[in-house]
Amino acid sequence: MTEEEFDAFYAAAFPRLTGQLYAFTGDLGEAQDVVQEAFVRAWDRRRKLVADEAPEAWVRTVAMRLAVSRWRRAKRWLELMRGTPPPEPAPGPGPERTALVAALRLLPEPQRRAIVLHHLCDFSVEQVASETGAPVGTIKVRLSRGRAALAKHLTVDEAEEPAWREGGRVG
Known part of the structure; x- marks a missing residue:
């Protein structure tokens, strides 16, 4: 896939994939972020994407995995925060x-x-x-x-x- 072909692919697929990931995540900003990250990864393997014959499916799969990974990290962070007692209040000035x-x-x-x-x-x-x-x-x-x-x-x-x-x- 040449740079021009990749640009055309990006222009056509980005809005569609963002809409799909928005439906999946419920957060437009998050959807845009993971789709953008998936396209960055696709850029690095753009020559192989032609052989796959389903570049949009590949980008969608990567974006979904990124979204799930982010969700899991956020969930783990919340669990850690819930398990950690709040810090003791600092004493006021003497x-x-x-x-x-x-x-x-x-x-x-x-x-x-x-x-x-x-x-x-x-x-x-x-x-x-x-x-x-x-x-x-x-x-x-x-x-x-x-x-x-x-x-x-x-x-x-x-x-x-x-x-x-x-x-x-x-x-």
Whole structure:
């Protein structure tokens, strides 16, 4: 089968085979995928297809087998997933993390961004400046003021124990 003959065969048979596989699978996208894959495999053996005298039947058989194989793989995957217990829920943030986030929200955005980039993302002062487009000196001021503000928000008066300390001093 020449390339031109194969192209004509493909143009004539693809819609028909897709319709047949759609009826078989119930999924048009899946039908198109398996028929396309079957034609790719047919291309590799196009010279032998002429000798078979039933190239469309060969492509249909390959497409059906591909569809069944995909269905079996999906079924096995579902069985495995059903047999696997769901993962344990991840614990939420601790009280210290919650207090830090609440305190960060009280800072002006430029200070908060500088603090987060420098202390939580481990950026150098120069990297923070590059990221924000601010001069290095400005970043140093934002970090200094931000740390001072955080210290005020996170400092606890010993007379009033916060709920996150869970009943006592952290020693």
